[in-house]
């Protein structure tokens with residue numbers, strides 16, 4: 019078969035690129051080596067993790083907050099296999115949805131490992147060894163990423179596990195050790211902490227979610243400590259051993275001092291993800307990876323003129339929505355359009371409770387750059403809406419240019435932060451000033467009022483409700 | 485990220501190209517998609533755009549011929565605003581001092597020197613009329629920073645880089661072409677997302693004074709403007725604080741007469757594949773060279789009394805002579821015997837007889853030239869240029885031919901100096917190379933006349949009462965009637981005709 023565009027990999031980068039290409043009138047195909055479409059995000063990433071986060075959050079509410087709301091129920095119990103089964107159904111509904119969208123847009127789906135023969139020819143080897151060859155004028159690589167293991171402790175998938183196994187556990191760990199206090203570690207760690215596991219997080223750096231604004235990491239630690247999570251920041255893990263029924267982790271403080279030993283029944287290693295290009299046959303087209311990534315120019319074009327790459331397999335944040343934007347951008351470029359991506363304004367979110375969300379520059383970056391800025395903060399505690407729901411943890415911090423008042427960064431930790439950040443991204447796309455938001459009517463009572471109040475605080479310290 | 489730039493494959497049968505010109509210098513900061521070099525193959529010339537922003541490191545020099553796929557330069561670093569990853573999906577256990585510093589506009593250490601560009605063929609110096617930006621201001625690439633005037637025209641000077649402006653030439657200073665106007669301390673990261681204004685920090689504007697965002701296009705507007713090829717700086721925003729709204733971007737296209745159709749076109753653009761019968765159009769700012777040309781051409785029409793007289797030449801004698809001596813001429817002088825030498829010689833002889841055609845007006849006086857500096861029009865990728873053959877009246881056929889070749893090559897390579905293009909006393913233009921049968925050329929001031937050559941076509945003509953087929957070229961002479969009389973112009977052209985139809989006259993001077 020011959021195609022205008024072929025996409026390799028069906029994650030949020032790949033399937034979105036394929037749909038947009040089809041919308042633009044290209045004859046399009048997509049290749050996926052797994053049985054289901056949707057990639058990491060739908061199968062073992064964003065969606066299943068959120069399913070478990072929501073279930074476990076319901077549990078903790080039932081267990082700890084219903085009483086105060088005036089709902090008396092007998093002690094609730096966790097039915098983990100049902101929780102995992104429901105998660106599976108959520109995933110299935112989503113991946114089936116993608117299959118439907120492929121059909122609707124008349125995109126040919128090939129199941130199997132796609133591998134370059136030359137720059138226009140791709141061989142697809144399916145699970146049973148059958149080979150199919152197709153040709154395509156343009157190719158978009160969207161093969162995503164895989165979890166990184168510790169060099170001295172490969173995943174055994176039994177005791178030393180990655181996020182993928184953590185989404186499928188058969189029992190609630192007694193003690194889950196998490197290596198890496200980034201987004202995935204904090205999300206999955208809090209799932210099991212809510213379900214009753216003891217959770218210890220070992221992080222090399224001195225703060226949690228270290229790429230985000232420092233205030234957020236500090237606040238997140240405060241609120242997750244309330245769940246009973248324990249933290250070993252600034253600790254370098256030196257070994258992790260599967261001892262059969264147990265796993266033993268050793269770590270030493272970076273600054274010197276006593277090494278620690280932790281014994282648990284599972285160790286989740288969430289220290290990052292690496293771009294995935296195995297089996298893709300990049301050597302056949304002369305593309306070499308750099309630190310695992312496929313090098314691309316500002317148009318996401320590789321060194322081979324008809325081959326593009328998007329998502330986790332290229333530079334930039336490993337986020338589903340970043341992959342999607344890149345998919346759209348490549349498709350539209352192929353149709354001669356000139357879309358933009360403002361990488362500064364790709365928001366980052368952690369779906370703990372409370373949620374963490376941010377966009378723009380962090381305070382550390384502004385300081386480092388010597389930029390004159392001002393801040394305005396507002397705590398959830400002072401919010402009527404938060405009192406009503408008892409979600410009192412968290413705050414909003416606005417960073418704005420000292421002179422022009424232009425918003426430079428929005429950092430939120432608090433209930434519904436993930437959904438709130440979109441308004442902030444919109445404002446920043448239009449280069450709004452803090453006063454612009456402060457003078458925009460916000461419905462009362464809402465969590466978004468905290469953003470408005472923080473903007474008031476940033477413009478002449480005139481927050482009303484504090 | 486650094487990127488090596490290779491010669492792209494440009495066509496099936498093309499295996500190698502010659503680097504005809506570097507438009508950017510080694511070490512220059514280049515923008516994404518900015519044309520950095522001109523390449524030439526046996527079939528065509530084409531432009532090489534930068535595949536990413538950064539600092540240019542040239543590895544193959546101008547004039548070198550290289551196979552497709554050869555690395556000819558590298559673009560180092562990403563000159564684009566450093567991207568921030570607000571939340572990488574997981575923390576990586578490496579000692580990451582927060583990625584600060586890289587995030588905002590920051591000096592790259594590079595300094596861009598802006599020099600007076602060559603703005604037109606006879607312009608040798610310019611005066612800085614107004615600085616639109618102050619010393620120390622943050623200027624953005626392509627933003628107009630000064631107005632510059634020459635004796636012929638005023639033009640705008642766009643910033644050649646984003647960064648801090650350091651003015652070298654004060655207002656009212658006069659500089660030669662190539663003179664240093666200013667320096668820009670190149671910064672990266674400014675310009676997109678946020679203007680980290682080194683300047684705004686010092687010019688304290690009051691809080692809420694939101695015009696920092698004036699001219700900032702909304703995401704949809706930005707895409708639309710880019711597709712139309714219109715820089716945001718040319719659109720005046722009607723949104724709050726002067727922001728460019730989607731509607732502003734839509735309206736910037738005059739072809740969208742009413743919002744309804746405009747909306748319809750947009751949907752078509754986003755949903756339709758290559759739309760059929762689409763009415764795309766594109767707006768581009770005129771280059772100052774183009775503006776100068778435009779202004780001058782209109783000025784000629786307005787300020788002279790230009791008219792054109794025609795004649796026809798039977799080219800058979802010249803062609804016979806040429807085919808007879810082609811080989812031996814080439815052998816002896818190493819240059820082909822073309823028509824230009826015949827025409828130039830004939831023109832020089834005729835100019836001697838009709839000095840007014842070789843004269844020019846300077847206010848109340850007429851300047852007569854006792855030499856013939858013949859301007860010849862050469863078409864180049866950059867447009868028409870008019871280099872001069874000096875003292876053509878003293879040159880032999882062979883000298884004229886080699887001079888024509890030399891000037892044409894330099895013209896094509898963009899190497900002609902202003903010097904080489906100024907001071908002609910009479911012009912010859914050959915529309916025949918493009919297939920023109922007849923045209924009325926425009927004189928090249930302050931000259932008073934121009935000869936137009938055209939294509940040679942076999943036509944039936946009557947010779948000695950018989951219809952014969954002859955290779956005929958129509959000739960046109962446009963002249964300034966203020967100093968050239970009708971009798972002179974017509975007789976001049978007849979003389980040229982006579983000498984071409986009987987080249988013996990060129991030798992004998994009769």
Ligand SMILES: Cc1cc2nc3c(=O)[nH]c(=O)nc-3n(C[C@H](O)[C@H](O)[C@H](O)COP(=O)(O)OP(=O)(O)OC[C@H]3O[C@@H](n4cnc5c(N)ncnc54)[C@H](O)[C@@H]3O)c2cc1C
Nearest residue numbers: 027029031051057058059063064132162329330336337338
């Ligand atoms: C636990 C977890 C939670 C996450 N939560 C979030 C979140 O909440 N929000 C967020 O934005 N991001 C989240 N992410 C990150 C997000 O999943 C990724 O950024 C996103 O999936 C990247 O999309 P992609 O299209 O680049 O690649 P992927 O989604 O990784 O898809 C790549 C696909 O390509 C296929 N493939 C690879 N090679 C070949 C080949 N040769 N032939 C055929 N097919 C091939 C793979 O099988 C895979 O299906 C999470 C990740 C994890 C692990």
